[in-house]
Amino acid sequence: MSMNRREFLQLLAMAAASGLALDSRSVFASDHYDLPPFGNVSLLHMTDCHAQLMPIYFREPNVNIGVGSGKNKPPHLVGEHLLKAFGIPPGSADAYAFTYLDFEHAARTYGKVGGFAHLATLVKKIRASRPGSLLLDGGDSWQGSATSLWTKGQDMVDACKLLGVDVMTGHWEFTFGADRVKHVVDNDFKGKIDFLAQNIQTADFGDPVFEHYVIKEINGVPVAIIGQAFPYTPVANPKYMTPDWTFGIHEDSMQQTVDEARAKGAAVVVVLSHNGMDADLKMAGRIRGIDAILGGHTHDGVPQPSIVKNPGGQTLVTNAGSNGKFLGVLDLDVRKGRIAGYNYKLLPVFSNLLAPDPEMSALIRKVRAPYEDKLSEKLAVTEGLLYRRGNFNGTFDQLILDALIETKGADAAFSPGFRWGTTLLPGEDITMEHLMDQTAITYPQTTVTEMTGQTVKDILEDVLDNLFNPDPYKQQGGDMVRVGGVTYTCDLSQGFGKRINNLMLNGKPLEAGKKYRIAGWAPIAEGVKGEPIWEVVSAYLRDKKVITPRKLNLPRLVGVEGNQGIA
Amino acid sequence: MNQMRRAFLKGAGALAALLSAGLLDPIAAFAATWNKTAFSAKTLEDAMQAAGYGNAVESPDILLKVPDIAEDGAIVPVEATSNIPDTVSMAFFSEKNPNPLVADFTFSNGAEPFLATHIKMAKTCIVRVAVKAGGKNYMTNKEVKVTLGGCGG
Numbered sequence: 183m184s185m186n187r188r189e190f191l192q193l194l195a196m197a198a199a200s201g202l203a204l205d206s207r208s209v210f211a212s213d214h215y216d217l218p219p220f221g222n223v224s225l226l227h228m229t230d231c232h233a234q235l236m237p238i239y240f241r242e243p244n245v246n247i248g249v250g251s252g253k254n255k256p257p258h259l260v261g262e263h264l265l266k267a268f269g270i271p272p273g274s275a276d277a278y279a280f281t282y283l284d285f286e287h288a289a290r291t292y293g294k295v296g297g298f299a300h301l302a303t304l305v306k307k308i309r310a311s312r313p314g315s316l317l318l319d320g321g322d323s324w325q326g327s328a329t330s331l332w333t334k335g336q337d338m339v340d341a342c343k344l345l346g347v348d349v350m351t352g353h354w355e356f357t358f359g360a361d362r363v364k365h366v367v368d369n370d371f372k373g374k375i376d377f378l379a380q381n382i383q384t385a386d387f388g389d390p391v392f393e394h395y396v397i398k399e400i401n402g403v404p405v406a407i408i409g410q411a412f413p414y415t416p417v418a419n420p421k422y423m424t425p426d427w428t429f430g431i432h433e434d435s436m437q438q439t440v441d442e443a444r445a446k447g448a449a450v451v452v453v454l455s456h457n458g459m460d461a462d463l464k465m466a467g468r469i470r471g472i473d474a475i476l477g478g479h480t481h482d483g484v485p486q487p488s489i490v491k492n493p494g495g496q497t498l499v500t501n502a503g504s505n506g507k508f509l510g511v512l513d514l515d516v517r518k519g520r521i522a523g524y525n526y527k528l529l530p531v532f533s534n535l536l537a538p539d540p541e542m543s544a545l546i547r548k549v550r551a552p553y554e555d556k557l558s559e560k561l562a563v564t565e566g567l568l569y570r571r572g573n574f575n576g577t578f579d580q581l582i583l584d585a586l587i588e589t590k591g592a593d594a595a596f597s598p599g600f601r602w603g604t605t606l607l608p609g610e611d612i613t614m615e616h617l618m619d620q621t622a623i624t625y626p627q628t629t630v631t632e633m634t635g636q637t638v639k640d641i642l643e644d645v646l647d648n649l650f651n652p653d654p655y656k657q658q659g660g661d662m663v664r665v666g667g668v669t670y671t672c673d674l675s676q677g678f679g680k681r682i683n684n685l686m687l688n689g690k691p692l693e694a695g696k697k698y699r700i701a702g703w704a705p706i707a708e709g710v711k712g713e714p715i716w717e718v719v720s721a722y723l724r725d726k727k728v729i730t731p732r733k734l735n736l737p738r739l740v741g742v743e744g745n746q747g748i749a
Numbered sequence: 750m751n752q753m754r755r756a757f758l759k760g761a762g763a764l765a766a767l768l769s770a771g772l773l774d775p776i777a778a779f780a781a782t783w784n785k786t787a788f789s790a791k792t793l794e795d796a797m798q799a800a801g802y803g804n805a806v807e808s809p810d811i812l813l814k815v816p817d818i819a820e821d822g823a824i825v826p827v828e829a830t831s832n833i834p835d836t837v838s839m840a841f842f843s844e845k846n847p848n849p850l851v852a853d854f855t856f857s858n859g860a861e862p863f864l865a866t867h868i869k870m871a872k873t874c875i876v877r878v879a880v881k882a883g884g885k886n887y888m889t890n891k892e893v894k895v896t897l898g899g900c901g902g
Contacts, residue, residue, distance in 0.1 A: 413817075413818075414818055414820075416820040416821075417818055417819075417820055418899065419899075421820060421821065428820060430817065430818075431817060434814075598899065640897075645897075645899075647896070648896065651894070655818075656818060656894050658818070658896075678873070704899065706898050706899045
């Protein structure tokens with residue numbers, strides 16, 4: 183049977199609309215969220231929700247390569263390797279949540295994930311059986327959607343307060359500027375949410391900018407929470423947003439903070455971290471006295487904690503995924519000032535299985551009301567799966583690159599390796615809201631720059647090292663810059679400066695001394711002018727109307743034999 | 750830090766404050782005896798030799814604090830303490846700078862051998878602090894990554 187494109191799209195749309203049949207709750211186990219309470223101290227953890235107030239699809243990566251000590255260990259396991267390591271049955275709801283496997287079919291079966299109204303219901307349910315529990319937010323909550331950009335994060339500030347967040351640290355929050363963050367912390371959060379960052383100081387005299395830690399009593403047990411903001415915010419994002427602050431990883435100061443909290447009587451010490459999981463694993467091996475690092479930044483949905491031995495004993499390291507897709511629950515049994523046992527569960531937030539919380543739904547409706555027309559504008563329809571996450575180009579990035587090259591008349595294009603950005607199924611409309619989910623930042627300018635072939639290679643080497651430097655403290659945690667036009671080989675058995683080879687453009691070798699027109703967006707330098715990326719891409723989408731499946735420009739990988747971070 | 754102290758230090762300049770306290774040797778600080786050979790040397794080894802830090806041995810008693818990744822290669826904060834008795838001078842080197850010797854300090858009047866300053870770095874490389882103490886030379890190294898930035902998250 184052959185179908186023309188229109189029939190095919192109609193069929194997909196019908197499949198999507200017939201969610202009732204496909205998404206019914208019967209596909210889930212009836213006791214999915216029955217998590218028996220354990221112990222006397224419970225910490226709920228969400229991270230990197232990237233301002234996704236509404237349920238979404240989010241495809242986990244099929245390429246998430248670990249190098250050095252990270253090879254073939256969580257979080258660098260994808261697909262079947264991950265299922266096997268954590269004993270998750272193939273085809274199950276959990277397999278859908280934790281992997282990319284059979285994504286389109288699984289998404290139509292199990293439906294969307296996340297959404298703050300659904301998350302709120304789950305938080306309430308878990309907290310009801312765990313009196314005194316705390317809700318920790320690892321940051322990247324105020325950025326990633328149209329409404330958060332247009333309200334300077336206010337929608338998320340209000341939603342997180344309503345959700346009942348107790349403690350928070352940050353990263354993308356700082357891209358609204360130091361003053362904005364300070365204003366929220368000193369006003370909206372005052373007396374409600376502790377915003378902590380042990381590793382942010384003033385650049386002049388090294389004075390603290392935020393509280394380093396807080397001690398909360400949970401059922402009579404003093405629990406210290408230490409905040410660790412993203413250490414490379416002024417490197418990965420524009421430094422002019424926080425000109426007077428310095429970040430970084432400071433082991434001596436972290437150790438001091440842990441010791442101080444213990445001296446003040448903390449029976450449990452937890453770090454709420456935005457380091458990224460590889461850096462957290464390294465830190466856990468070098469600092470004494472931390473019971474658990476609840477981590478984010480690298481968007482790794484890791485079902486169970488990694489246990490790291492260190493001179494002080496051991497430390498649990500978790501990472502709780504992204505986009506509102508997961509809620510981590512760490513239950514501790516604390517007896518006589520010591521942890522006698524723990525339970526950890528990373529719960530996927532299946533939107534179809536959780537009735538939306540009425541109060542949160544009302545807030546979300548109110549936030550969106552002024553923007554509904556703009557958000558719902560249909561720009562085009564996609565025939566293929568559109569996603570971003572993965573070490574190299576995703577299909578949505580490819581679409582952005584294609585739009586940049588065509589619109590700007592460029593030889594090639596770069597698009598940042600962000601790990602946020604939601605997923606669209608074949609047959610779905612691409613709305614303005616979806617486009618903003620991929621592009622909503624405070625420095626959205628597009629640029630066209632004349633670069634030599636040598637500069638192109640230097641940039642690719644530099645960014646790749648942020649991902650694959652064998653020292654986790656020298657990684658920044660994004661994915662590889664997405665590349666359009668230029669093809670290359672990527673040899674991960676090599677060190678800095680030798681990994682990128684065979685650079686080609688239109689079948690010809692890229693010449694080191696020749697200049698090329700390279701389009702891009704998200705400049706970190708101050709004062710750059712250029713049309714916002716969403717205007718460039720929305721015009722392209724309106725013009726094309728139907729987006730055919732993208733051909734991914736992936737590098738040829740060398741030196742990755744036996745790596746379980748590749749499907 | 751209180752605002753008055755901050756204002757005082759900003760106004761006076763931390764280095765001037767140290768000089769007036771007689772803790773840093775003004776001759777070295779003001780470069781009256783500018784060691785042109787050492788500061789113009791093009792390699793780390795030549796610079797070490799010319800500045801009088803030749804044959805330095807690695808010592809765990811020098812604490813060097815540098816960022817893992819520089820937030821700005823033009824002003825990289827470096828901080829060093831020598832716990833080696835009779836430390837008389839301390840120098841900073843940046844391996845891949847066109848001229849690797851960045852600064853050389855002499856301590857006098859029993860000043861505590863602790864220094865914090867900013868250095869400019871051309872690219873990712875080793876930062877070395879070298880120390881003269883008790884007639885011998887010591888050193889320690891740490892790599893600082895200098896990156897183009899962007900793309901994270």
